[in-house]
Amino acid sequence: MKGPKAASEAQLAALAAGRRKLTHVMCPRCSSEIAKGDMHWVGLCDPCATASYAEEEVARERHRCSRLAELLGRGRSAARTVFLDTETTGLEPSRDELLEVTLLDDEGRVLFSSLVKPTRQSAWPDAMSIHGISPADVAKAPGIDEIEPALRAVLSDVDLVVAYNAPFDAGFMPRALKPELTDKLACAMEAFALYCGIWLDDREDCKFHRLQIAATAAGHHWSGGAHRAQPDAEACRAVWRFLLDKQP
Numbered sequence: 001m002k003g004p005k006a007a008s009e010a011q012l013a014a015l016a017a018g019r020r021k022l023t024h025v026m027c028p029r030c031s032s033e034i035a036k037g038d039m040h041w042v043g044l045c046d047p048c049a050t051a052s053y054a055e056e057e058v059a060r061e062r063h064r065c066s067r068l069a070e071l072l073g074r075g076r077s078a079a080r081t082v083f084l085d086t087e088t089t090g091l092e093p094s095r096d097e098l099l100e101v102t103l104l105d106d107e108g109r110v111l112f113s114s115l116v117k118p119t120r121q122s123a124w125p126d127a128m129s130i131h132g133i134s135p136a137d138v139a140k141a142p143g144i145d146e147i148e149p150a151l152r153a154v155l156s157d158v159d160l161v162v163a164y165n166a167p168f169d170a171g172f173m174p175r176a177l178k179p180e181l182t183d184k185l186a187c188a189m190e191a192f193a194l195y196c197g198i199w200l201d202d203r204e205d206c207k208f209h210r211l212q213i214a215a216t217a218a219g220h221h222w223s224g225g226a227h228r229a230q231p232d233a234e235a236c237r238a239v240w241r242f243l244l245d246k247q248p
Contacts, residue, residue, distance in 0.1 A: 060199065064206065068194040074186055075244055078160035081106045083240070085233035086169045087131045089124035093171035097121055098144055099133045101173075102229035103154050104237055111154045113230055115141035131227040148174040155180060164188045164211045164236040188240045189214070195243055211235055218242035 024033050029048040040049035075081060083104040090096030097118035103111045117138045128134055155161065155177060163169040166187035173181060192214045198207040212226055212235075220238035224231035 061197075064194050064197055068191060071186060071191050071194070072244055074160060075162070075240065078158075080158045081160040081162060081240075082111060082154065082158045083233045083237040084161050084163040084166075084169050085229045085236060086163075086172050087127075087133055087227065087229050087232075088172050089118055089121050089127050091168075093168075096124075096127075096172075098172045099124075099127075099131070099138055100229040101147070101151070102233045103151070104230075104233045106237075108234060108237060110230065112147075112150055114147055114150075116147060117141040117143050119143060132225075133228075144174050148176060152177060152180075155184070158184065160184055160186055162186045162188050162236060162240050164214070164232065164239065165208075166190075188236050188243070191243050192217075192239055195246065211239070214239045 023036060025036055025039055026033050027039075027045040027048055029044050029052070032045055034045050038046070040046050042049050042052065044052060083106075085102050086098055087100040088096050088098055097120060098116045099118065100113075100115050102113040105111050115133070115138045117140075123135055151174065161170075161181060161184045163185070164187070166185045166189070170178065170181050170185055189208055189211070193206040193208050196206065196209065199205075200207050211232060215222070215235040215238055218235075218238045219242070220235050222231055223234055226232060226235070
Protein backbone atom coordinates (compact mmCIF):
# COMPACT_ATOMS: atom_id res chain seq x y z
CA MET A 1 0.00 0.00 0.00
CA LYS A 2 1.36 3.38 -1.00
CA GLY A 3 1.84 6.13 1.61
CA PRO A 4 0.39 9.63 1.27
CA LYS A 5 1.75 11.60 -1.62
CA ALA A 6 4.14 14.30 -0.58
CA ALA A 7 2.86 17.86 -1.12
CA SER A 8 4.42 19.74 -3.95
CA GLU A 9 6.37 22.94 -3.41
CA ALA A 10 3.46 24.89 -4.87
CA GLN A 11 1.03 23.27 -2.45
CA LEU A 12 3.32 23.92 0.50
CA ALA A 13 3.72 27.53 -0.55
CA ALA A 14 -0.06 27.93 -0.87
CA LEU A 15 -0.55 26.39 2.58
CA ALA A 16 2.04 28.72 4.11
CA ALA A 17 0.42 31.69 2.42
CA GLY A 18 -2.97 30.66 3.79
CA ARG A 19 -1.60 30.34 7.31
CA ARG A 20 0.12 33.71 6.97
CA LYS A 21 -3.19 35.39 6.13
CA LEU A 22 -4.45 34.26 9.52
CA THR A 23 -1.57 35.97 11.33
CA HIS A 24 -0.61 38.89 9.06
CA VAL A 25 -2.38 41.82 7.41
CA MET A 26 -1.49 44.40 4.82
CA CYS A 27 -1.16 48.06 5.79
CA PRO A 28 -3.65 49.93 3.58
CA ARG A 29 -1.33 52.93 3.37
CA CYS A 30 2.03 51.44 2.39
CA SER A 31 0.94 47.86 1.44
CA SER A 32 3.57 46.29 3.69
CA GLU A 33 2.68 42.99 5.35
CA ILE A 34 2.90 42.95 9.14
CA ALA A 35 1.83 40.66 11.97
CA LYS A 36 -1.67 41.42 13.24
CA GLY A 37 -0.30 42.00 16.71
CA ASP A 38 1.99 44.71 15.37
CA MET A 39 -0.81 46.61 13.63
CA HIS A 40 -1.55 50.01 15.19
CA TRP A 41 -5.11 50.42 16.53
CA VAL A 42 -5.93 52.92 13.78
CA GLY A 43 -5.46 50.13 11.23
CA LEU A 44 -2.01 51.11 9.97
CA CYS A 45 1.51 49.91 10.56
CA ASP A 46 3.37 51.96 13.19
CA PRO A 47 5.42 54.06 10.72
CA CYS A 48 2.29 54.91 8.73
CA ALA A 49 0.31 55.65 11.90
CA THR A 50 3.03 58.04 13.04
CA ALA A 51 3.10 59.72 9.65
CA SER A 52 -0.69 59.96 9.61
CA TYR A 53 -0.78 61.60 13.04
CA ALA A 54 1.87 64.09 11.95
CA GLU A 55 -0.10 64.96 8.83
CA GLU A 56 -3.30 65.39 10.86
CA GLU A 57 -1.49 67.67 13.30
CA VAL A 58 -0.13 69.82 10.48
CA ALA A 59 -3.58 70.06 8.87
CA ARG A 60 -5.20 70.83 12.23
CA GLU A 61 -2.66 73.57 12.94
CA ARG A 62 -3.17 75.06 9.51
CA HIS A 63 -6.95 75.05 10.06
CA ARG A 64 -6.56 76.59 13.54
CA CYS A 65 -4.45 79.45 12.19
CA SER A 66 -6.84 80.01 9.31
CA ARG A 67 -9.87 80.17 11.62
CA LEU A 68 -8.12 82.57 13.98
CA ALA A 69 -6.94 84.80 11.15
CA GLU A 70 -10.45 84.91 9.68
CA LEU A 71 -12.04 85.73 13.03
CA LEU A 72 -9.58 88.46 13.93
CA GLY A 73 -9.63 89.73 10.37
CA ARG A 74 -13.26 90.65 10.92
CA GLY A 75 -12.15 92.70 13.92
CA ARG A 76 -9.49 94.56 11.95
CA SER A 77 -11.84 95.36 9.08
CA ALA A 78 -14.74 96.50 11.26
CA ALA A 79 -15.16 100.27 11.28
CA ARG A 80 -17.06 100.16 14.56
CA THR A 81 -16.97 97.38 17.17
CA VAL A 82 -18.96 97.04 20.39
CA PHE A 83 -18.47 94.63 23.26
CA LEU A 84 -21.45 92.83 24.79
CA ASP A 85 -21.96 91.03 28.06
CA THR A 86 -25.07 89.76 29.81
CA GLU A 87 -25.99 88.35 33.21
CA THR A 88 -28.93 85.98 33.41
CA THR A 89 -31.09 83.83 35.66
CA GLY A 90 -29.47 80.68 34.30
CA LEU A 91 -27.80 79.03 31.34
CA GLU A 92 -30.69 78.11 29.05
CA PRO A 93 -32.13 80.91 26.86
CA SER A 94 -35.35 78.99 26.25
CA ARG A 95 -36.02 78.85 30.00
CA ASP A 96 -33.94 81.54 31.70
CA GLU A 97 -34.05 85.32 31.38
CA LEU A 98 -31.90 88.40 31.05
CA LEU A 99 -30.97 90.29 34.24
CA GLU A 100 -28.31 92.73 33.04
CA VAL A 101 -26.78 93.83 29.75
CA THR A 102 -23.89 96.14 28.86
CA LEU A 103 -22.54 97.40 25.54
CA LEU A 104 -19.16 99.16 25.34
CA ASP A 105 -17.58 100.88 22.35
CA ASP A 106 -14.07 100.18 21.10
CA GLU A 107 -12.68 102.85 23.45
CA GLY A 108 -14.31 101.22 26.46
CA ARG A 109 -17.07 103.81 26.84
CA VAL A 110 -20.47 102.59 28.01
CA LEU A 111 -23.02 102.82 25.21
CA PHE A 112 -25.76 101.05 27.10
CA SER A 113 -25.98 99.37 30.50
CA SER A 114 -29.04 98.33 32.44
CA LEU A 115 -30.46 95.84 34.86
CA VAL A 116 -33.46 94.00 33.41
CA LYS A 117 -36.54 92.73 35.22
CA PRO A 118 -37.48 89.17 34.19
CA THR A 119 -41.09 88.44 33.36
CA ARG A 120 -41.38 84.74 34.25
CA GLN A 121 -38.96 84.02 37.09
CA SER A 122 -39.06 85.42 40.60
CA ALA A 123 -35.92 83.79 42.01
CA TRP A 124 -32.61 82.42 40.68
CA PRO A 125 -30.51 81.32 43.68
CA ASP A 126 -27.88 79.41 41.71
CA ALA A 127 -27.19 82.27 39.31
CA MET A 128 -27.39 84.85 42.11
CA SER A 129 -24.62 83.02 43.98
CA ILE A 130 -22.36 83.78 40.99
CA HIS A 131 -23.24 87.31 39.89
CA GLY A 132 -24.97 88.59 43.02
CA ILE A 133 -28.00 90.10 41.25
CA SER A 134 -31.03 89.57 43.48
CA PRO A 135 -34.76 89.81 42.74
CA ALA A 136 -34.80 93.04 44.79
CA ASP A 137 -32.06 94.53 42.58
CA VAL A 138 -34.21 94.20 39.45
CA ALA A 139 -37.64 94.79 40.97
CA LYS A 140 -37.87 98.31 39.49
CA ALA A 141 -35.71 97.69 36.42
CA PRO A 142 -37.14 97.92 32.89
CA GLY A 143 -38.29 94.76 31.15
CA ILE A 144 -36.59 93.35 28.09
CA ASP A 145 -39.19 94.84 25.74
CA GLU A 146 -38.57 98.30 27.25
CA ILE A 147 -34.83 98.22 26.58
CA GLU A 148 -35.10 96.83 23.05
CA PRO A 149 -35.31 100.25 21.29
CA ALA A 150 -32.16 101.49 23.02
CA LEU A 151 -30.30 98.28 22.21
CA ARG A 152 -31.44 98.45 18.61
CA ALA A 153 -30.23 102.04 18.30
CA VAL A 154 -26.73 100.99 19.38
CA LEU A 155 -26.51 97.73 17.45
CA SER A 156 -27.86 99.11 14.18
CA ASP A 157 -24.88 101.47 13.91
CA VAL A 158 -22.05 98.94 14.42
CA ASP A 159 -20.18 96.46 12.23
CA LEU A 160 -19.12 93.90 14.83
CA VAL A 161 -20.48 92.75 18.19
CA VAL A 162 -17.88 90.89 20.25
CA ALA A 163 -18.77 88.83 23.33
CA TYR A 164 -17.00 86.19 25.39
CA ASN A 165 -19.09 83.11 24.59
CA ALA A 166 -21.04 85.08 22.03
CA PRO A 167 -23.74 82.46 21.27
CA PHE A 168 -24.71 82.47 24.95
CA ASP A 169 -25.03 86.27 25.22
CA ALA A 170 -26.83 86.57 21.89
CA GLY A 171 -29.30 83.92 23.01
CA PHE A 172 -30.61 86.22 25.75
CA MET A 173 -30.97 89.34 23.65
CA PRO A 174 -34.46 90.49 22.63
CA ARG A 175 -35.86 88.14 20.01
CA ALA A 176 -36.42 90.93 17.49
CA LEU A 177 -32.70 91.81 17.54
CA LYS A 178 -31.34 88.30 16.98
CA PRO A 179 -31.52 88.36 13.14
CA GLU A 180 -29.56 91.62 13.13
CA LEU A 181 -26.97 90.18 15.52
CA THR A 182 -26.33 87.01 13.53
CA ASP A 183 -24.02 88.48 10.90
CA LYS A 184 -22.31 90.90 13.29
CA LEU A 185 -21.44 88.51 16.11
CA ALA A 186 -17.87 87.43 16.91
CA CYS A 187 -16.78 85.24 19.82
CA ALA A 188 -13.73 86.30 21.83
CA MET A 189 -13.80 82.98 23.71
CA GLU A 190 -13.43 81.08 20.44
CA ALA A 191 -10.63 83.42 19.36
CA PHE A 192 -8.73 82.94 22.63
CA ALA A 193 -9.17 79.16 22.43
CA LEU A 194 -7.73 79.19 18.91
CA TYR A 195 -4.88 81.45 20.04
CA CYS A 196 -3.93 79.05 22.87
CA GLY A 197 -4.35 76.04 20.58
CA ILE A 198 -4.80 73.33 23.22
CA TRP A 199 -6.44 70.52 21.26
CA LEU A 200 -9.02 68.28 22.94
CA ASP A 201 -9.76 65.00 21.18
CA ASP A 202 -13.13 64.60 22.87
CA ARG A 203 -14.30 68.00 21.55
CA GLU A 204 -12.38 67.73 18.29
CA ASP A 205 -11.57 71.39 18.80
CA CYS A 206 -9.44 73.70 20.92
CA LYS A 207 -10.04 74.01 24.64
CA PHE A 208 -12.19 76.91 25.87
CA HIS A 209 -10.91 79.01 28.77
CA ARG A 210 -12.77 81.04 31.39
CA LEU A 211 -12.86 84.80 30.90
CA GLN A 212 -10.75 85.34 34.03
CA ILE A 213 -7.95 83.23 32.54
CA ALA A 214 -8.09 85.04 29.21
CA ALA A 215 -8.20 88.44 30.93
CA THR A 216 -5.13 87.55 33.01
CA ALA A 217 -3.27 86.54 29.85
CA ALA A 218 -4.25 89.89 28.34
CA GLY A 219 -2.90 91.77 31.39
CA HIS A 220 -6.33 93.16 32.19
CA HIS A 221 -6.98 94.93 35.49
CA TRP A 222 -10.58 94.56 36.61
CA SER A 223 -12.55 97.72 37.40
CA GLY A 224 -15.09 95.70 39.36
CA GLY A 225 -15.89 92.14 40.32
CA ALA A 226 -16.20 89.49 37.64
CA HIS A 227 -19.63 88.17 36.68
CA ARG A 228 -21.27 91.55 36.29
CA ALA A 229 -22.05 92.82 32.81
CA GLN A 230 -19.88 95.95 32.64
CA PRO A 231 -16.67 94.49 34.19
CA ASP A 232 -17.03 91.37 32.03
CA ALA A 233 -17.56 93.46 28.89
CA GLU A 234 -14.42 95.44 29.78
CA ALA A 235 -12.49 92.17 30.21
CA CYS A 236 -13.83 90.87 26.88
CA ARG A 237 -12.64 94.08 25.17
CA ALA A 238 -9.17 93.65 26.74
CA VAL A 239 -8.91 90.05 25.52
CA TRP A 240 -10.04 90.98 22.00
CA ARG A 241 -7.58 93.88 21.74
CA PHE A 242 -4.80 91.66 23.11
CA LEU A 243 -5.49 89.08 20.39
CA LEU A 244 -5.58 91.73 17.65
CA ASP A 245 -2.19 93.01 18.84
CA LYS A 246 -0.66 89.54 19.21
CA GLN A 247 -1.75 88.01 15.93
CA PRO A 248 -0.37 89.38 12.63
